[in-house]
Amino acid sequence: MKTLVVDDSSTMRKILINMLGQAGLNDFEQAADGLEAVAAVKSGDIGLVMMDWNMPNMTGIDALKTMRAQGFTMPVIMVTTEAEKDRILEAIKSGASNYIIKPFTQDVVVTKIQEVISKMAGG
Amino acid sequence: MNVQFINPFIESVNDLFSTMLGCEAIREQVRLTEPVVTKEPLVAVINMSGPVKGTVALIFPLETALAIFGRFSGEKSDRLTADVVDTLAEIANIVAGGAKSKLNVSDTPVNLTMPNVLENRGNTILSPASGTWIEVIFSSALGGFNLRVTMGKTKG
Numbered sequence: 482m483k484t485l486v487v488d489d490s491s492t493m494r495k496i497l498i499n500m501l502g503q504a505g506l507n508d509f510e511q512a513a514d515g516l517e518a519v520a521a522v523k524s525g526d527i528g529l530v531m532m533d534w535n536m537p538n539m540t541g542i543d544a545l546k547t548m549r550a551q552g553f554t555m556p557v558i559m560v561t562t563e564a565e566k567d568r569i570l571e572a573i574k575s576g577a578s579n580y581i582i583k584p585f586t587q588d589v590v591v592t593k594i595q596e597v598i599s600k601m602a603g604g
Numbered sequence: 605m606n607v608q609f610i611n612p613f614i615e616s617v618n619d620l621f622s623t624m625l626g627c628e629a630i631r632e633q634v635r636l637t638e639p640v641v642t643k644e645p646l647v648a649v650i651n652m653s654g655p656v657k658g659t660v661a662l663i664f665p666l667e668t669a670l671a672i673f674g675r676f677s678g679e680k681s682d683r684l685t686a687d688v689v690d691t692l693a694e695i696a697n698i699v700a701g702g703a704k705s706k707l708n709v710s711d712t713p714v715n716l717t718m719p720n721v722l723e724n725r726g727n728t729i730l731s732p733a734s735g736t737w738i739e740v741i742f743s744s745a746l747g748g749f750n751l752r753v754t755m756g757k758t759k760g
Contacts, residue, residue, distance in 0.1 A: 489718075490691075490693065490694040490697070491687065492676060492677045492687060492694055495677060495678075496677065535697070535701075535716065535718070537718060562700075562701020562702060562704075562705075562716075563701065563705075564701070564702070565705045567711070567713060568713055583697075583698045583701065583702070584619055584623040584624040584698050585623065586624075
């Protein structure tokens with residue numbers, strides 16, 4: 482399963498990709514903003530998206546809404562500093578599958594990914 | 605600036621260091637300061653808007669910046685590179701982001717600008733807020749650094 486890692490910070494993308502490997506996910510693509518993320522989802526076989534919220538050109542929440550409006554149903558985990566209850570609710574109502582607040586530990590990321598994968602498998 | 609507003613920023617620094625940098629950030633001193641003039645070489649700046657307006661600045665010596673980059677990314681650098689700058693920007697983003705959710709000034713979320721990292725040459729950091737700056741001096745196993753915040757509630 483290919484995972485799309487979306488964050489305007491290249492360092493944060495590297496950190497998440499390393500953590501994906503710990504969760505057994507070694508096939509990935511990267512995007513630096515919401516526009517690139519939507520394009521990647523349209524053009525490839527993306528099975529999971531991990532997405533930042535605040536990015537230039539298009540925010541992660543707008544990219545999520547665009548993906549869902551265009552019929553893409555893959556799980557999307559928001560990975561963000563936006564921790565207010567209203568933001569989390571907005572993300573879930575917009576179709577986010579899970580939510581990780583920065584700063585995070587590897588255990589949290591791996592657990593959240595495994596939760597999403599388990600749900601995909603019908604567990 | 606109401607001095608109690610600095611506590612969420614201190615907590616946010618502590619959260620970041622303990623969670624993703626593997627060490628403690630020790631608060632050495634808290635003080636009021638005039639509009640920021642600093643000699644340290646690297647300043648990561650984020651502005652806030654919405655129910656509050658203001659500025660968060662993290663100020664690093666190069667050695668601390670390189671050590672933080674190494675711990676955060678797992679890579680090593682002995683000089684200022686684009687990756688090091690990117691790390692400092694993300695560090696500022698995480699500190700400001702973690703603090704804003706704890707400010708409890710309004711039901712409306714505080715908005716943050718994209719972080720900027722400046723190579724300081726004795727400049728003054730200006731802010732849309734007109735109040736006093738509060739400075740927190742930290743030490744850590746990765747080196748010392750400063751946090752400076754100025755903030756005020758938006759009128760209306």
